[in-house]
Every structure is written in structure tokens, then in C-alpha cells.
Amino acid sequence: MKTDVTNIMVCGIGGQGVMTAADILATTALDLGYDVKKTEVAGMAQRGGVVTSHVRFGEKVFSPSIAPGEADLILAFEPAEALRWSTHMRQEGMIMVNSYAQLPPVVSIGLFDYPDDPFKQLEDKGLNAHQFDAGHAAIELGDRRLVNSIMLGAIADHLPFPAETLEHHLLARFSAKGEKIVDMNRKAFSLGRNAFS
Amino acid sequence: MSIAESVLTETRQFISGNMAVAQAARDAQVKVAAAYPGTPSTEILEYIAEFPDIYSEWSINEKVSLEVTIGASMAGSRALCAMKHVGMNVASDAFMTQTLIGAVGGLVIVVADDVGLSSSQNEQDSRYWGRFAHLPVLEPSDAQEAYDYTRAAFSISEQYEVPVIVRLTTRICHVKGVVINSPAESHETSGFVKDPARLVMVPGNAKNRIPMMMARDIELKHFSEESYLNTLEQGEDKSVGFVTSGAAYYHVKEAFPNAPVLKLGFSHPAPIEKIRDFSQSVEKLVVIEEVEPLLETELRAANVEVYGKDIVPRIGELSPPVIQPVVNKLLDKTGQYDNIIPAQDIFPRPPTMCVACPHLGIYYCLSHIKNTIIAGDIGCYTLGAGHPWNALDTCISMGASLSVAQGIDKGRSEADKNKNVLAVIGDSTFLHMGMQGLLDITYNKGNVTILLLDNRAVGMTGGQNAPSSGINLQGEETTQVDFRKLCEALGVKPERIHEVNPYEMPTLFKALRSEVKIKEPSVIITNQPCVLTERYSKLPPLKVEDDKCTGCGNCLDVGCPAITVTRRETVVKPNGKEKELAFVQIDTAACTGCDLCTKPCAPDAIVPAYNSAQGNAQIIDAVEVK
Numbered sequence: 001m002k003t004d005v006t007n008i009m010v011c012g013i014g015g016q017g018v019m020t021a022a023d024i025l026a027t028t029a030l031d032l033g034y035d036v037k038k039t040e041v042a043g044m045a046q047r048g049g050v051v052t053s054h055v056r057f058g059e060k061v062f063s064p065s066i067a068p069g070e071a072d073l074i075l076a077f078e079p080a081e082a083l084r085w086s087t088h089m090r091q092e093g094m095i096m097v098n099s100y101a102q103l104p105p106v107v108s109i110g111l112f113d114y115p116d117d118p119f120k121q122l123e124d125k126g127l128n129a130h131q132f133d134a135g136h137a138a139i140e141l142g143d144r145r146l147v148n149s150i151m152l153g154a155i156a157d158h159l160p161f162p163a164e165t166l167e168h169h170l171l172a173r174f175s176a177k178g179e180k181i182v183d184m185n186r187k188a189f190s191l192g193r194n195a196f197s
Numbered sequence: 198m199s200i201a202e203s204v205l206t207e208t209r210q211f212i213s214g215n216m217a218v219a220q221a222a223r224d225a226q227v228k229v230a231a232a233y234p235g236t237p238s239t240e241i242l243e244y245i246a247e248f249p250d251i252y253s254e255w256s257i258n259e260k261v262s263l264e265v266t267i268g269a270s271m272a273g274s275r276a277l278c279a280m281k282h283v284g285m286n287v288a289s290d291a292f293m294t295q296t297l298i299g300a301v302g303g304l305v306i307v308v309a310d311d312v313g314l315s316s317s318q319n320e321q322d323s324r325y326w327g328r329f330a331h332l333p334v335l336e337p338s339d340a341q342e343a344y345d346y347t348r349a350a351f352s353i354s355e356q357y358e359v360p361v362i363v364r365l366t367t368r369i370c371h372v373k374g375v376v377i378n379s380p381a382e383s384h385e386t387s388g389f390v391k392d393p394a395r396l397v398m399v400p401g402n403a404k405n406r407i408p409m410m411m412a413r414d415i416e417l418k419h420f421s422e423e424s425y426l427n428t429l430e431q432g433e434d435k436s437v438g439f440v441t442s443g444a445a446y447y448h449v450k451e452a453f454p455n456a457p458v459l460k461l462g463f464s465h466p467a468p469i470e471k472i473r474d475f476s477q478s479v480e481k482l483v484v485i486e487e488v489e490p491l492l493e494t495e496l497r498a499a500n501v502e503v504y505g506k507d508i509v510p511r512i513g514e515l516s517p518p519v520i521q522p523v524v525n526k527l528l529d530k531t532g533q534y535d536n537i538i539p540a541q542d543i544f545p546r547p548p549t550m551c552v553a554c555p556h557l558g559i560y561y562c563l564s565h566i567k568n569t570i571i572a573g574d575i576g577c578y579t580l581g582a583g584h585p586w587n588a589l590d591t592c593i594s595m596g597a598s599l600s601v602a603q604g605i606d607k608g609r610s611e612a613d614k615n616k617n618v619l620a621v622i623g624d625s626t627f628l629h630m631g632m633q634g635l636l637d638i639t640y641n642k643g644n645v646t647i648l649l650l651d652n653r654a655v656g657m658t659g660g661q662n663a664p665s666s667g668i669n670l671q672g673e674e675t676t677q678v679d680f681r682k683l684c685e686a687l688g689v690k691p692e693r694i695h696e697v698n699p700y701e702m703p704t705l706f707k708a709l710r711s712e713v714k715i716k717e718p719s720v721i722i723t724n725q726p727c728v729l730t731e732r733y734s735k736l737p738p739l740k741v742e743d744d745k746c747t748g749c750g751n752c753l754d755v756g757c758p759a760i761t762v763t764r765r766e767t768v769v770k771p772n773g774k775e776k777e778l779a780f781v782q783i784d785t786a787a788c789t790g791c792d793l794c795t796k797p798c799a800p801d802a803i804v805p806a807y808n809s810a811q812g813n814a815q816i817i818d819a820v821e822v823k
């Protein structure tokens with residue numbers, strides 16, 4: 001059922017900037033006059049836990065959480081997390097995946113297995129899935145924390161609002177940190193955007 | 198001017214429920230705010246601390262924070278106290294008597310319930326406290342209402358001279374929405390007025406206050422029946438109507454947009470007659486409340502026919518996909534959530550300790566000492582119960598490690614005759630409620646070895662300051678507690694107190710091994726800061742030299758998340774036994790060079806990542822984590 005509310009889910013693990021990315025999406029939607037709700041359940045985020053943030057916007061938003069099967073777009077910062085939350089996708093939605101895998105200690109030491117080729121599993125489910133290595137791209141640009149700007153760039157042309165407005169809000173967040181940081185994020189955003197425009 | 202500025206202004210913002218409560222406190226002219234940190238309520242005081250006109254503090258524990266605000270209210274000022282649900286258990290002694298005194302200046306107690314236990318030792322429905330203590334309970338449904346209701350709570354508090362509970366849940370505290378502020382009000386105070394019959398709760402006086410409390414109950418009940426906070430929203434489909442409150446309200450709206458809804462903002466005392474009338478206008482009435490069947494029970498007792506937890510799950514957070522199918526079943530209907538696929542079963546990501554956390558060395562040592570019973574406490578160090586250390590045997594409530602250890606020591610059976618009983622507790626938890634346990638041990642001639650992990654911060658909730666930091670909520674310098682002197686004052690012999698650097702494992706081991714043998718209480722205090730705080734300074738990172746690494750896996754026992762396995766191999770040893778090898782790497786971008794992992798590495802395979810000439814410049818290294 002498509003309501004007039006747009007549901008974007010951002011998922012990943014602590015420290016990847018999931019909350020910030022969701023915040024930027026939320027402020028952009030607000031700027032365009034929508035009613036917006038955003039969950040901020042960080043839990044044990046700072047210590048490597050699973051982080052998801054739900055952004056819902058439209059004429060009027062009731063519940064802050066996106067129900068399974070109702071996400072129009074999932075922005076996944078890690079492939080296994082993409083798979084974990086893929087049940088939240090609407091069949092005709094889109095999922096953008098950072099292919100840079102991050103294994104928790106419980107996997108690293110052999111207590112649990114990392115899923116086989118999570119991206120292929122998404123495709124096998126018939127989902128409109130896209131991936132690229134934003135992790136390495138960020139490292140090449142000089143800072144791992146650029147992952148979220150790259151990922152936002154990647155979805156920028158697939159949103160119900162102009163990519164430029166999103167970019168504006170992204171950069172506004174860093175304006176206090178100086179021109180250099182703004183520039184790095186601008187580059188990161190373009191890199192993601194060029195990969196998927 | 199950008200569009201954003203035209204949409205969001207100083208009084209129209211996109212903020213969380215916690216921030217909304219803070220702003221409401223500011224606009225209601227609160228004079229004193231106090232709290233002890235606890236998820237999901239912690240940020241309320243952090244935000245309030247930014248308002249210079251409010252005196253705000255991190256109190257030692259929740260009882261103290263409540264008493265500080267009670268004092269401020271007695272002085273005629275408005276005061277706000279915030280805590281997580283379990284904090285109310287600690288504060289309840291003051292709370293249960295304060296209800297007899299009532300509020301002088303507006304007194305609001307904000308309690309945040311962790312529905313679904315994302316980061317707590319238990320789950321509690323704080324609405325019970327309203328019933329228990331005869332106090333009104335307000336339940337906001339989103340950030341805007343968190344603002345509005347906190348403002349309203351102050352007027353109700355002063356109008357009825359009653360402390361008011363504002364009950365939040367994680368889905369209110371941490372959900373952001375658009376919040377419009379109303380104009381600030383001014384608050385006049387008459388100052389402290391001596392009134393022993395009211396303020397001195399000795400039996401004779403307290404007895405006389407009970408009729409006041411009963412009369413107040415009735416007045417509040419009338420208020421509830423008429424209040425604008427309890428609103429009826431008409432709906433076309435009268436086959437089912439809902440009574441609901443808090444976060445559940447929006448779930449109901451989402452799942453049943455056409456159903457009539459009676460929303461209770463002032464949920465206790467409940468407007469029973471209003472609900473009774475409402476029940477007559479709908480075919481079936483369903484109560485949707487988080488968590489316990491409180492309102493439902495009261496309605497049944499008042500002969501209002503309702504459905505509640507007989508159909509709605511009692512366990513876990515509510516959401517539209519949880520509510521809709523169970524109600525539809527009642528109506529013989531179908532809906533969009535009937536075929537929900539559960540989240541895919543993927544490995545968990547349990548929280549880890551931080552890279553280079555000073556607790557790592559402690560747990561490495563504890564996991565290598567045999568014959569122990571280790572009573573644990575609440576904080577980051579509770580993670581020591583998990584992999585790879587498995588070095589905590591109990592965890593209950595804040596401060597319990599010491600007293601539980603005392604009980605284990607005294608209650609030990611023949612089978613445990615030779616066991617060493619230890620207690621592990623953090624600095625903030627020790628000051629919160631652990632000191633009493635230590636005094637109990639020394640006074641009663643106990644034999645417990647205590648590890649007091651002083652990382653100068655409340656790590657678990659995000660690295661807040663505490664008396665162990667010597668810095669207050671505002672970031673100003675203040676007195677720093679001296680744990681050695683404190684333990685001595687609590688009766689521990691000076692020679693039984695050791696201060697150790699937790700990164701120096703050999704010293705730590707030695708202290709532990711010798712102290713567990715001595716049959717009297719001893720305290721080992723660690724002295725390195727939490728890595729989340731400014732006190733912590735990073736050192737140049739280390740790396741693993743592949744050709745030297747034998748795959749012994751010893752460094753993994755440290756439990757630092759910067760160390761990961763790259764490859765596993767099973768080899769057959771000369772004696773025919775199979776051995777699992779795990780070759781590792783260090784994520785140099787994450788490693789802060791604490792040097793803990795080099796200690797168990799026999800072949801010295803862990804070395805500086807960069808030679809000093811290269812310095813720290815290229816700390817960002819391409820490390821494939823998979």
C-alpha cells in the first residue's frame with residue numbers, strides 16, 4: 001500500500017554516521033515543507049551495535065517507525081545490514097548498499113557466520129538493489145567518516161526532492177568545521193552521485 | 198535566506214523528545230534541574246545544562262536528584278528531575294513521602310521507560326508509580342507533546358500542589374519531530390515558607406496529610422474527566438474504538454486511521470466516565486497501552502467492557518504491524534500487515550567494549566584467574582560477562598556487586614570453600630550506591646576482593662562527568678573524589694588498597710593474585726580514563742607482522758575490537774591432536790596503541806604500525822575488514 005508518506009531507512013553499525021545521514025535527509029524534507037519524523041534509537045551504537053534510523057515524511061506522519069515491507073528506500077552502510085533489514089523493503093523500492101563489509105568480533109572469532117554474498121541474496125529476492133564500495137572510496141578520499149556523504153550522494157538522484165537541496169543541507173552541517181571539511185564532503189557527495197546518477 | 202531558515206526558526210525546530218523537555222523546562226522558568234544519567238533520559242539534563250538561567254546538576258544518584266528538586270520546590274521554585282525507569286526504584290523512598298507534602302513550586306518528575314529493553318537491566322511501566330503514590334501521570338506521544346505536556350505539568354503541579362510525573366518512553370525521548378515553542382512564562386516565587394505540619398513528615402503530621410491526598414485524588418479525577426489533555430478524535434468506522442496513550446497513540450492512528458480514538462494525555466487518574474461514554478459509541482473498545490494492562494484493569498473494575506492485553510502482546514514494543522493484525526482478527530478483517538516477514542536472521546552485533554578500553558586488561562586478567570566467583574555491577578564492564586572473557590557471574594542493580602559478593606561469601610557452602618569472591622564495580626556506580634556495600638563488608642568482617650574500575654567517567658551512558666572526574670555537568674572544575682581515602686574511611690586497611698594502571702597487566706595480575714589470598718576486604722583501584730573522554734590520549738597504532746604471527750589467537754583474548762581474524766586453519770600437532778589457529782590483523786585506523794595485546798603475544802608479532810619518522814601522519818590505512 002503506497003500512502004503519501006515517504007519512508008527512508010538508513011542502516012549500518014555504530015560509528016558509520018547512520019544518524020547523521022538520516023538527520024540530513026530529515027532536515028532536507030523539512031526544508032521542503034513536509035511533516036517529518038525521525039527515530040533516533042542509538043542503543044549501544046558507540047560500541048559497534050546495529051544502528052537503524054527511520055525517516056518518514058509527507059503531509060502528516062503518525063508513527064515514527066517504518067513497518068516491514070514499507071520502506072521506499074533503504075540506505076545500507078554495510079552489506080549484511082542491508083540483508084538484515086531488507087524485509088523492510090517495499091517490493092518496488094530501492095536499496096543502496098555500501099559493499100564494504102564489517103565483521104563484528106562474534107563473526108571474526110567464528111561464533112557466527114557472515115552471510116554468503118549478501119548482495120546476491122538481495123538480487124535473488126528480486127529487489128532493486130545497487131551496490132558500490134563507499135568504504136574504500138572514503139578511505140581513498142582521506143577519511144572513513146566520509147562514507148555517509150558518499151552514500152547520500154549515491155541516492156541523491158533517487159529522492160522525491162532535488163539533489164542540490166540535499167547537498168546544501170549536507171554541507172551546511174559541516175560549515176562550522178571549516179572550508180576544508182566542507183570541500184571533502186562536497187567531493188564525497190559528488191563521487192557517490194556520479195556513481196549512480 | 199535559504200528555505201530552511203524560513204521553515205525552521207528558533208521557536209519552530211526539529212528536535213527530539215528529550216530536547217523538547219529541556220526547552221519546556223527553560224520556557225517554564227525552571228530554576229533547578231537534576232538527574233543521574235540513564236538511557237533513554239540522559240540528554241535531557243545535557244541539554245538543560247546549556248541554558249544558563251537554570252541551575253542544573255548531575256546528582257550522585259536518582260534519590261539525591263529527586264531530593265534536590267524537592268528542596269527547590271519547597272523553596273518555592275520550579276524544579277525538574279529526570280531519570281530512567283529504574284531510577285525511580287532508587288528515588289522511591291523520597292517519592293512516596295513527598296506525595297504527602299505535595300509541591301510548593303512546580304515539581305515535575307520525568308521518567309523514561311526503556312520499552313523493549315534496548316539498554317536496561319529490566320523493563321518497568323512507570324505509570325504504576327502514579328497509582329502507588331497518588332500522583333498524576335502525563336503521557337506525551339511525540340516531541341511536540343513532550344514540550345507541551347512538560348509545560349502543562351508545571352501548571353497542574355502548582356494548581357493542585359502536586360508533583361507531576363511525565364512518563365516518556367524511548368520512542369518519545371529519541372524520536373525527532375517538529376516542535377513549536379510557546380511563549381515563555383514568568384514564575385513568581387514566595388520563597389521558603391516555614392510550615393512544619395506540611396514539610397516535616399513525622400507520623401503525627403504525615404497522618405494528617407492523608408485526607409489531603411485523598412481529596413486531591415478526587416480533584417485530579419475531575420480534572421482528568423474535563424481536561425483538554427484527554428481528547429476524543431471522531432472516526433467514521435465505529436466497528437472499533439481505541440483508548441490509548443503515549444507512543445502507542447500514533448501506532449493506532451497509523452494502523453486504524455478511520456477509527457475513533459480517545460487519546461489520554463493525562464492518563465492517571467484516568468477519565469473513566471469519559472471512556473465509559475465513549476465505549477457506548479463504538480462496537481468494540483480496545484485499550485492500547487505500553488506496557489502493563491493498567492488502564493484495562495481499572496476499566497474492567499469499573500464495568501467498562503474492553504479488550505486489551507488479552508489480544509495485544511504484553512511483551513516488546515508496540516507498532517502498527519503488531520496492533521493491526523490482532524485487532525483485525527477481532528473484527529474478522531484483513532489488513533496490510535497480515536503477511537509481515539520477520540527481519541532476516543543474521544548474526545548479532547552485540548555491543549563491544551571500545552578499542553583500547555581500560556577495562557580490557559582487567560577482564561583479560563580476571564578470565565585467567567581460576568576458582569573465582571565474580572559479582573558484577575552495571576556499566577560498560579558488565580560486558581565482561583560476555584565473550585571472550587566470560588568473567589562476570591552476576592549483575593542485578595547498581596551497587597549490588599559488593600553486597601551480593603558479601604552474601605556469596607557469607608553464604609558459601611562446602612563446595613565453594615576454596616573459591617575467591619570478587620566484586621567488580623565502576624567509579625560512578627560505586628558512588629551511586631556501591632559505597633554502602635563496601636561499608637557493609639568492612640563492618641561485618643567480610644572477605645571480598647573489590648575491583649574499583651575508576652575510568653573517571655560514566656562510560657556506559659556516553660562518558661558523562663561524575664565526582665570521579667573532578668568536572669561537573671557544566672564542564673567546570675570541581676572537587677574530585679579520592680577513592681583511596683574514601684575506601685580507607687569506609688574501613689578498608691590502607692595496605693589492602695592498591696592503585697594500578699590497568700594497561701600494566703603484570704602488575705594487575707600480581708595485585709589480584711596476592712589480594713584474593715588474603716582473608717579480608719581489599720580494593721584494587723584502576724586509574725586510566727575512559728577512551729570517550731578528553732582525558733584519554735591516543736598513542737601511535739600497532740600492526741601485526743604476518744610472517745611472525747603464529748595464529749595462536751592469544752591476543753584475541755584481550756577482546757579489543759581493533760583485532761580481527763583474517764584466516765583460520767586447523768593443524769594437527771605432533772601428539773595427533775587437532776588445533777585451531779586464528780591469524781589476525783589490527784585495524785590501524787582504529788588502534789590507539791594501548792599496548793595491551795602485545796603482552797600475550799609470545800613471538801612479538803605485534804609491532805608499531807609506522808616507524809617514528811613516518812609519525813602518525815598516515816593513520817588512515819586501507820584495511821579490508823572482511
Ligand SMILES: Cc1ncc(C[n+]2csc(CCOP(=O)(O)OP(=O)(O)O)c2C)c(N)n1
Nearest residue numbers: 235283575576577623624625626655656657
Ligand atoms: C538505577 C540506574 N540508574 C542509571 C542506570 C544507567 N546506567 C547504567 S551503568 C551506569 C553507570 C556506569 O558508570 P560506571 O560505573 O562509572 O562504569 P563505566 O560504564 O564507566 O565503565 C549508568 C548510569 C541504571 N542502569 N540504573
Ligand code: SF4
Nearest residue numbers: 551554577656727728
Ligand atoms: S565507553 Fe569508556 S568505559 Fe565504556 S567501553 Fe568505551 S572506553 Fe570502556
Ligand code: SF4
Nearest residue numbers: 757788789791792794
Ligand atoms: S594496541 Fe592492541 S589492544 Fe590496544 S588498541 Fe591497539 S589493537 Fe587494541
Ligand code: SF4
Nearest residue numbers: 746747749750752798
Ligand atoms: S598473539 Fe601474536 S602470534 Fe598470536 S595470533 Fe596474536 S599476533 Fe598472532
